[in-house]
Amino acid sequence: MKCRSAFVATVWVGFSNLAQASQNLVHHDLVVDVDPSSHSLRVTDKISALPSSHGLLSLHTGLGPVSLTSGVVLHPRIPHFVGGVSVTDYEVYGAPSASELTLEYSGTIFEPQDENGETAGLISDEGVHLASSSFWIPRFGNEQVSFTLVVHGPKDWSFVSQGAREELGQGTRWSSLEPQEEIYLIGGKFSVYAKQEDGLEVLAYLRTPDPELAEKYMNVTAQTIGHYSELLGPYAYPKFALVENFWETGYGMPSFTLLGPSVIRLPFIVNTSYPHEILHNWWGNGVYVDYDKGNWCEGLTAYLADHAYAVQTASDVDYRRTTLQQYRDYVTENNDFPLTEFRERHNASTEAIGYGKALMADHMLQMALGDDLFFSGLKKFYTDYKFKHASWFDLEHTLEAVSGLDLSSFFSQWIERTGAPELQVSQVSVAPDLEGGYLLQAHLEQIQKGDAYELQIPVDIQTSELHSSRIQMDKKVLDFGLHFDSKPTRLTIDPRFDVFRRMDRLEIPPAVSQIFGAKKLLIVLPAAVDAFRFAAFKAMAEGWAPLVESGEVVIKKDSELEALPADSRVWVLGWENRFASSAFELLNAYGVASSAEKFGVAGTEYTKEGYTLTAVGRRAGDPEFAIGFVGVGANADGTTGIASVARKLPHYGKYGFVVFQGAASTKVAQGVWPVLDSPLSVVVK
Numbered sequence: 001m002k003c004r005s006a007f008v009a010t011v012w013v014g015f016s017n018l019a020q021a022s023q024n025l026v027h028h029d030l031v032v033d034v035d036p037s038s039h040s041l042r043v044t045d046k047i048s049a050l051p052s053s054h055g056l057l058s059l060h061t062g063l064g065p066v067s068l069t070s071g072v073v074l075h076p077r078i079p080h081f082v083g084g085v086s087v088t089d090y091e092v093y094g095a096p097s098a099s100e101l102t103l104e105y106s107g108t109i110f111e112p113q114d115e116n117g118e119t120a121g122l123i124s125d126e127g128v129h130l131a132s133s134s135f136w137i138p139r140f141g142n143e144q145v146s147f148t149l150v151v152h153g154p155k156d157w158s159f160v161s162q163g164a165r166e167e168l169g170q171g172t173r174w175s176s177l178e179p180q181e182e183i184y185l186i187g188g189k190f191s192v193y194a195k196q197e198d199g200l201e202v203l204a205y206l207r208t209p210d211p212e213l214a215e216k217y218m219n220v221t222a223q224t225i226g227h228y229s230e231l232l233g234p235y236a237y238p239k240f241a242l243v244e245n246f247w248e249t250g251y252g253m254p255s256f257t258l259l260g261p262s263v264i265r266l267p268f269i270v271n272t273s274y275p276h277e278i279l280h281n282w283w284g285n286g287v288y289v290d291y292d293k294g295n296w297c298e299g300l301t302a303y304l305a306d307h308a309y310a311v312q313t314a315s316d317v318d319y320r321r322t323t324l325q326q327y328r329d330y331v332t333e334n335n336d337f338p339l340t341e342f343r344e345r346h347n348a349s350t351e352a353i354g355y356g357k358a359l360m361a362d363h364m365l366q367m368a369l370g371d372d373l374f375f376s377g378l379k380k381f382y383t384d385y386k387f388k389h390a391s392w393f394d395l396e397h398t399l400e401a402v403s404g405l406d407l408s409s410f411f412s413q414w415i416e417r418t419g420a421p422e423l424q425v426s427q428v429s430v431a432p433d434l435e436g437g438y439l440l441q442a443h444l445e446q447i448q449k450g451d452a453y454e455l456q457i458p459v460d461i462q463t464s465e466l467h468s469s470r471i472q473m474d475k476k477v478l479d480f481g482l483h484f485d486s487k488p489t490r491l492t493i494d495p496r497f498d499v500f501r502r503m504d505r506l507e508i509p510p511a512v513s514q515i516f517g518a519k520k521l522l523i524v525l526p527a528a529v530d531a532f533r534f535a536a537f538k539a540m541a542e543g544w545a546p547l548v549e550s551g552e553v554v555i556k557k558d559s560e561l562e563a564l565p566a567d568s569r570v571w572v573l574g575w576e577n578r579f580a581s582s583a584f585e586l587l588n589a590y591g592v593a594s595s596a597e598k599f600g601v602a603g604t605e606y607t608k609e610g611y612t613l614t615a616v617g618r619r620a621g622d623p624e625f626a627i628g629f630v631g632v633g634a635n636a637d638g639t640t641g642i643a644s645v646a647r648k649l650p651h652y653g654k655y656g657f658v659v660f661q662g663a664a665s666t667k668v669a670q671g672v673w674p675v676l677d678s679p680l681s682v683v684v685k
Contacts (some may be wrong), residue, residue, distance in 0.1 A: 024143040025049060025179050034153040034187060039123045042106035044068075045138060050099055060121070060135040061086035065105035069094065072101055085111060085120045087135050109134055117247045127246040128159070128187030129258075137183050144179040144387070151185065159187040160205060162254045164238040176254070178236060179387040181288060184253050186243055197222040203241035207261065216270055217242045224275045228282060228304075231375060233382045236286050240278065252280035276305040286386055293391035294340040294415070299358020307359055318672070320363070320497040321508075322654040323356040327420065328503045329517030329653070335549060336418045340392065348516070348653070349549055360500035361414040367498060368410070368456060369403055377402040413453055420502040421455060422448040423493055427479075428682045430488050438463075440488045440684065441481045444473065448502065452476045458498050462490040493680040505623035507680060509673035510616040513653035515628040516544070518569040519551040526574030527559040533640060537573045540630075540646035544571070547650055566625065575608060575631040583629035586617030590656065590673050599631065601657050602671050608633035612641050612665060614649055615657040641665040 029046040043063075059065055061079045072094035079088045092101070109130065111120040121134025130136045137145075151159040152171040161184050163176030190205040193214035202221045204214035221240050229235045237255035245251075248260030250273060257277035263269055280286075283297040283304075310319035330348040339361070342354035366374040377399040385394060396411045427443035440461060446452050454474045461467045463486040471480055482488075494501070508514070515521065523541040525534065538555070545553040554568075558578040564570055572583045575594075584594055592615055593600040599613050600606070606613070611633055618626040630649070632642050644665035652658045656673035660666060 026140065026143045026145050028137060028145060028147040028149075028183065030137075030147060030149045030151075030183075032149065032151045032185065034123065034128060034151065034157075034159070034185075036123055036125050036128065036154065036157070036187070039108045039110040040106065041109070041123060041136070042104075043136075044102070044104050046100065046102045047138065048100045050101060050140070055092050055140060056089050057092055057138040057140050058082075058087050058089050058135060059105065059138050060107070060109055061088045062109055063105045063107040063136065065090065065103045065138070068102040068104055069100065082135070083120055083133055085133065085135055103138060109136060113247065117249070126188070128153075128185060129245070130185040132182035136185070144181060145183060146177050146179060147183050148173060148175040149183065149185070151187075153187055156189050157187055158190040158192055158205060159185060160241055160243050160256055161185055162237070162256070165201065165203070176237075178254075180254060186245075186256075186258060188244075188246060190244070193218065198226075200225060200235065201239035203239060203256075205241060205243045206264075207244045207246065213265070214242075217274065220270050220274060221278065224278045228279055231304075231378075232282050233379050233386075235281065236386060237281060240281070242274075250277065252277035252285065254281060254285040272306065272309055275309070276301055279305045282382055287382055288385075288387070288389045290389040290391040290394075291343055293393065294338075295342050295344065295354060296339070296358065296390075296392045296395060298342075298345070298355050299339075300362055302355050303359035303362040307363070317496045320360070323352075323360060324497055324501065324503050325508045325511065325654060326352040326513060327356050327500075328505070328508060329511075329513040330549070332519070333419075338418050339415045347549055348513070348547075357414070357420075357500055363498065364414070364456075364500065365399070365407075365410070369399065369405070373399075373403045409454055414500065419448060419450065420500055421446050421453040422502045422504070423457070423499075423680060424504075425491070425493050425680055425682060428491050428684055430684045433483060435483075437483055437485045438487050439481050439483055440491065441479070442491060442682075444471070444478045444480065444493070446473070446476045455499060457494055458496060460490075460492040460495040461488050462492075463488050488684045491682050491684055492678075495681070504679050507675060507678045508623075509656050509675055510618040510626050511654055511656050511672070512614070512616055512628065512649060512658075514618075514626045515569050515571060515616060516547050516650060516653065517551075518548055518626075520568040521545075521548050521551055521553045521571070522565060522568045523553065523555045523571045524561065524564075524573060524577060524579055525555065525557050526577040527557040528576045528578075529574060533574070533642065536640060536642035540573065540642055541571070543646050544650070564627070569624075569626045569628075571628045571630065573630050575633070580629065580631070583615075583617065583627045586619060586627055587615050587629065589620070589676075590615075590617060592617075592657070594631075601659060602669065604669065606659060610635050610662060611668075612645055612660040613657070614645065614652075614660070617656075635663055 027048045031044045033042045065074060067074050074090040074092060077089045079086050109121040109123050111122060113119045119129060121136060122129045149161050150171055150173045153159060159172055161174035162180060163174050166173040188207060190207060191209040193204040195202055195218060202218045204217050206214055225235050225240060239255055241256035243256050243258050244264050245258045245260050248262055249258050250263060251258040279301050283301045289295050289297050307316060307319055310316040330352045335349045339358055345351040345354055380402055381395055381398040384398060392415045396407050400407050424445045424447050425442055430438050430440050433439040452475050457471045457473055459469050459471055463484050469482060525537050525541060541555045564579055564582055572579045598605050598607055613631045616626055616628045632640050632645060634640055641660055641663050645660055648665055652670060655670045657671050658667060659669040661668045
């Protein structure tokens with residue numbers, strides 16, 4: 001989920017002090033009339049605190065500006081495209097002393113949504129979505145802005161923006177004196193719910209009346225803002241609004257979030273993704289990101305929201321294991337990059353780095369500094385950089401100032417370096433010591449290419465009770481010994497997945513992500529099915545092929561193969577597939593069974609009619625070889641769920657099996673296979 005719509009800057013010239021543009025605060029007093037039926041708007045914009053009286057401003061080409069300021073003339077240049085939007089730059093000529101400029105402009109903005117549902121700007125009967133990417137506000141560069149915005153539209157419409165709300169006799173005034181990166185305008189036919197909580201206005205804008213849903217979100221809003229205000233510093237805005245969008249989104253804007261109609265009604269969202277979007281008002285919409293030096297805010301937000309929720313629900317170990325699993329499955333030498341180069345996620349590999357590696361770095365920082373210093377540092381970071389742009393290295397210097405520690409090597413190896421450490425343990429033994437106890441000895445190596453990492457590695461030792469310790473390691477090889485009163489029986493390295501590292505494949509149970517992360521993938525189609533089902537399976541295979549980011553994908557009929565290759569991961573599609581039995585030879589190890597009419601998984605039986613089994617197994621002793629199986633049964637009316645399974649399954653990457661029901665492929669069961677033989681958990685001999 002992204003923090004806000006990205007503003008794509010063009011090349012700006014003109015104002016004499018434009019080099020300090022990011023320090024300027026240009027103020028807009030806007031009066032806006034919106035006509036959704038004609039995709040149009042009319043704007044009067046009084047701009048003050050201009051960078052200079054001569055320069056260049058940019059505006060959507062569909063909006064023709066006229067200067068209302070005496071002596072100021074606008075000369076248009078040839079339009080050009082920025083992020084798919086036609087933009088016209090205007091040379092601004094006027095008196096050298098001019099510090100204000102009033103413009104009037106009108107026209108249409110209707111940028112069709114792309115295949116992902118994204119739009120650079122849209123005014124329609126369904127709704128209004130305008131951001132900096134729309135160029136609906138004159139921009140002089142990448143300056144920060146403050147504004148007042150009076151907006152009028154159809155009588156049954158409401159409009160939302162940043163800052164404080166004031167309902168007028170006709171229209172609504174929004175005002176934000178806080179320095180902002182852009183100005184949003186969202187509109188639609190909303191049912192508006194509002195209440196006050198300790199001086200904060202809490203709002204919900206729903207496209208379908210639902211007071212119970214609104215109350216649930218508003219209560220969580222107040223609780224979440226109270227929690228983060230205490231943890232990180234006071235909330236920076238006068239309101240927070242939940243806004244229902246007219247397509248599926250998960251955006252976090254300053255003082256409101258824009259969620260899609262299906263997302264907003266998922267029962268778990270209010271306690272998981274929703275607090276994440278609220279937290280972006282501290283990270284990303286409170287302290288802004290210096291994107292040239294890397295996007296730090298997505299990882300920090302995921303850590304303090306999503307991972308924190310996993311801690312509360314005692315699922316944080318699984319959360320971190322899944323995070324490391326995604327890095328292991330999706331990131332290779334060919335697509336890896338340092339966190340200083342992360343801007344936003346585009347696919348599974350960029351998410352595994354920009355979110356996963358970053359949140360693990362934050363986790364290791366908290367472990368190294370301790371809770372008090374870590375959160376004291378974050379409070380100072382928020383206070384010092386609120387409404388300013390900050391980088392990873394500003395965070396580093398703030399934490400150093402609070403802790404008194406030199407964190408340069410930590411940030412260098414995790415933020416500026418690609419890759420991850422790989423751990424291997426061997427020569428684990430125990431012997432009586434001279435004091436009547438026992439000495440546990442082990443040989444630990446970092447086996448990755450390149451230099452050693454400086455690591456603090458948790459270890460668990462099982463004796464008659466469980467002991468936890470921490471090993472300091474700054475070389476590629478470390479021999480260590482630990483004394484115990486009773487005899488150690490098992491040693492486990494990093495048992496709770498606290499260290500960011502490239503996991504051994506045997507630590508990771510087979511999962512959907514292992515197949516999609518393949519360097520070489522074979523998808524086997526069932527030749528024996530009817531033409532309709534074959535076409536659906538073929539479309540599934542062709543739709544999945546682009547998901548394998550850095551690998552080779554081959555699609556073949558089962559009739560074209562004598563055997564499955566040993567050097568490729570495989571999807572076997574269809575109960576009728578000749579190689580279905582080969583898949584079940586591996587799945588049997590996890591208790592998956594199949595008969596003529598039924599299949600069983602995780603202790604539950606399902607009929608093949610109406611239910612779909614997707615499961616991944618792998619060959620014993622060969623963790624890189626994995627087979628994924630998709631068995632789709634016909635429903636009573638003859639329909640299948642092949643198309644919906646094709647669309648949904650890639651979103652279940654961490655799971656070893658998923659069971660779907662019906663043509664809509666409603667998920668009814670999912671699970672992670674147990675780890676059968678981790679090489680970092682050793683029985684002591």
